Amino acid sequence: MNGGWAVVAVGVGLLAWALYADLAHDSEDRLARWLVPTTLRWGRGCGVAAFVISLVFLATYGAAAWVGAVLAEALGDPRWSLLVLGPAMLAYTPLVFAMAPVEPQGYRYWRESLRKAGAQAGADRWIAWLGGVPAFVGLLALVMTPFLIFLI
Numbered sequence: 001m002n003g004g005w006a007v008v009a010v011g012v013g014l015l016a017w018a019l020y021a022d023l024a025h026d027s028e029d030r031l032a033r034w035l036v037p038t039t040l041r042w043g044r045g046c047g048v049a050a051f052v053i054s055l056v057f058l059a060t061y062g063a064a065a066w067v068g069a070v071l072a073e074a075l076g077d078p079r080w081s082l083l084v085l086g087p088a089m090l091a092y093t094p095l096v097f098a099m100a101p102v103e104p105q106g107y108r109y110w111r112e113s114l115r116k117a118g119a120q121a122g123a124d125r126w127i128a129w130l131g132g133v134p135a136f137v138g139l140l141a142l143v144m145t146p147f148l149i150f151l152i
Contacts, residue, residue, distance in 0.1 A: 003150040003151045004150075004151070006146065006149075006150040007146040007147055007150050007151060010089075010145075010146040010150075011143070011146060014089060014090075014093045014142065017090060017093055017094070018093045018094050018096075018097040021093075021094040022094065022097070022098070027094040027098065028094075028097075028098040028109070028110065028113050029113050029116065029117070031094075031095060031098050031099075031113075032098075032110075032113035032114050032116065032117040032119075033117045035050065035053065035114070035117070035127065035131070036114055036117040036118050036119045036123075036127070037117075037118070038053065039053070039123075039127055039131075040118070040119070040123065046119075046123050046126055046127055047123075047126030047127055047129065047130035047131070048130060049127075050126070050127040050128075050130050050131030051130040051131055051133060051134065053131065054099055054130075054131040054132070054133070054134035054135050054138075055134040057092065057095055057134070057135070057138065058134045058135070058137060058138045058141070060088075060092075061088055061092045061138060061141060061142075062141070064084050064085060064088035065081075065085060065088070065141070065145065067084045068080075068081030068082070068083070068084040068085040068088075069081060071083060071084060072149075078148070078149045078150075078152070079149060079150075081149055082149065085145060085149070089142060089145065092138060092142065093142060095135070095138075096135050096138045096139045096142060097139075098110060098113070098135075099128075099131050099132050099135035100132055100135035100136045100138065100139045101132050101136065102139065107125075107128040107129070107132065110128050110132075111124045111125065111128050114127055114128060
């Protein structure tokens with residue numbers, strides 16, 4: 001498989017995984033049920049809490065990418081980074097697809113999940129918007145990862 005097809009295969013696989021995780025395991029609602037009580041402990045700063053939590057998820061993915069790059073460099077082939085980045089991408093993709101504004105309606109479904117989990121109308125907006133900023137950057141990182149592994 002050449003580099004371009006590998007990028008497509010990884011991208012389609014991650015999209016299918018995110019859809020499966022949401023449809024079969026209700027990952028978006030599960031994340032909301034965990035995130036809402038955690039962020040509401042911060043009171044009016046619930047949006048900042050969502051931002052920090054989302055940033056920690058992104059930093060964890062970045063650390064995995066760094067470990068993968070070190071491993072690939074030591075072994076002489078960028079594909080070795082998949083030993084670390086494969087599981088990291090599988091773990092991070094459902095979080096990104098839940099928190100980032102990747103659907104045509106923006107945060108509509110995510111905010112519904114947050115409200116079902118107990119967030120009030122104003123809190124769901126802050127959690128969605130501020131938590132979505134690092135998640136969107138994480139989406140860009142997820143998109144760039146296969147390009148860096150297979151095409152560079």
